[in-house]
Amino acid sequence: MSASLLVLSCLAYVSMALPDSVLGVAWPGMSVSLDQPIGALGLLLPFGVGAAVLSSALTGRLLSWLPLGRLLSGSTWLSVLAVVGYAVAPSFWGVVGATVLLGLASGAIDAALNAYAASRFSARQITWMHASYGLGSVVGPAVVTAVLSAELGWRLAYALVAGAQAALGCAFLLNTRRWAAARPRPLARPKGPAPRSGRGLVLGSVVFVLQMGVEGGIGLWGYLYLTSAQGLPADVAGLVVSGYWAVMFVGRLGLGQLAERVGIGPVLAASVAGIVAGTGAMAAPGPAPLAVGGMLLVALASAPVFPLLILTTADRVGPAQADRAVGAQMAAANGSNVLLPGTIGLLVERFDAAVIGPALLAVALAMAAAYALLARLHPARVPAVERG
Known part of the structure; x- marks a missing residue:
């Protein structure tokens, strides 16, 4: 695999994170300009x-x-159009339209790159690609x-983001044929019956x-949990939440x-155990x-x-169904x-913030439990042929 395509994949993830991370910081000013309450942000999601x-x-x-190259290029330019839409939106519904366009573009880029990475990247490379999103999440708010x-x-902040994405769109356009030329190498298949694609999917x-529920739940409710249920000062809780994303990066x-x-397999098993242990510590009474x-x-x-679950998709459903899976x-x-x-x-509304830990x-x-069943059916492993 060309190193330039890995760099482009990482830059695409940085680019995807920019508008996502910009909105939360820009919204207070946007809401005033568009004559909307702060709470209207929740309607965009x-x-x-x-x-x-x-x-x-x-x-x-x-x-x-x-x-693939055409899909990535077209989706990136659709994303540019969406971000320009934010920059020039005359009303709240203009922002809604831009949000829909951005969702369509980001979903296609995300799924297409992951499908490519699942058949072409090594474990190190695919985790680097996903780490790049965290880098974009840091850069975006700083720019705004x-x-x-x-x-x-x-x-102007959105105009700058649109400019950065347009540069990426040009890079994808210039490298359209290189994605097609980079053919995946065959992966070593385990002995035994073919994967049961339906059950594996x-x-x-x-x-x-x-897993994304736990990750996103802490990202959304972690601050409230630390301040309301654990009694931490607001500034300390904010640093902890920032540290949460930094540690993940x-x-x-x-x-x-x-x-x-x-x-x-061992890394995924240890990670699942760590998630259970970590949420258990959050749920347990204590300091x-x-x-x-x-x-x-x-x-x-x-x-x-x-990223590792994405990487092992073909092992669970078979190479022919991997892209769709x-x-x-x-x-x-x-x-x-x-x-x-x-x-x-x-649940927080029905009870209080203390329910966040047990819920997670x-x-x-x-x-x-779901991963244990999955691992029994399709043990995860490193491909015998080195990728990239």
Whole structure:
């Protein structure tokens, strides 16, 4: 595999993270300009996630007749159009339209790159690609903060993001044929019967949904849990949540290399156990440092799970169905970003913030049970042929 295609894949993940991370920082100013309440931000989420779920689910079919390079290039330019839409939106519904376009573009890019990575990248490379999203999540808010501090307005911030994505779109356009030229090398198949694609796809999707539910649930509700249930000061809780994402970023940089040395199966098993242990520490009665340690353990343990599950998709469903399975799993993961954190929110409203820890533990235990079934059917391993 060409190193330039790996770099492009990582840059695409940085680019995808920029508009996602910009919105939360820019919204207070946007809401004033568009004459909307702060809470209207919550109305945008279903539009974006719904579009991303639809796009991810259809990407496998699109890849069966549309070359990967063209799909990536077209989706990136659609993303540019969406971000320009944010910059010039005259009303809230203009922002809604841009959000739908962005969801369609991001879902296609995400699923297409993961389908490519699943057949071409090593464990180290695919975790680096996913770590790049975390880098973009750091850069995006920093850009908006600098622009707003200079009193240049949120529209300029989106214009800058659109410029960065346009540069990536040009790079994809210039390298369209190179994606087609990089043919996947065959993976070593285990002895025994062929994978049961239906059962592997269902169990794999369930693990994706539950793992992303834990990861996203902490990202969304971790601050409230630390301040309201654990009594931490707001500034300390904010640092812990930032540390949560930082630990995940570092984990993705390093744990992929560990998977190449000891095997994907042991790393996934240890990660699932770490997620259960971390949420258990959050749910257990005890001092605040115990909950903080649990959150950071979940971040480290979660880091390699998503990319390594993507990498082993062909082992579960067979190479012929891998592209469509990746798209289906990405759609399930995107949907879980709304479903499970939203359910936890309803529990918080019904009870109080102390329910967050036990709720996350319950989801983690269900994930561990689903993964145990998946591992029995399709043991994860490192391909015998080195990729990349």
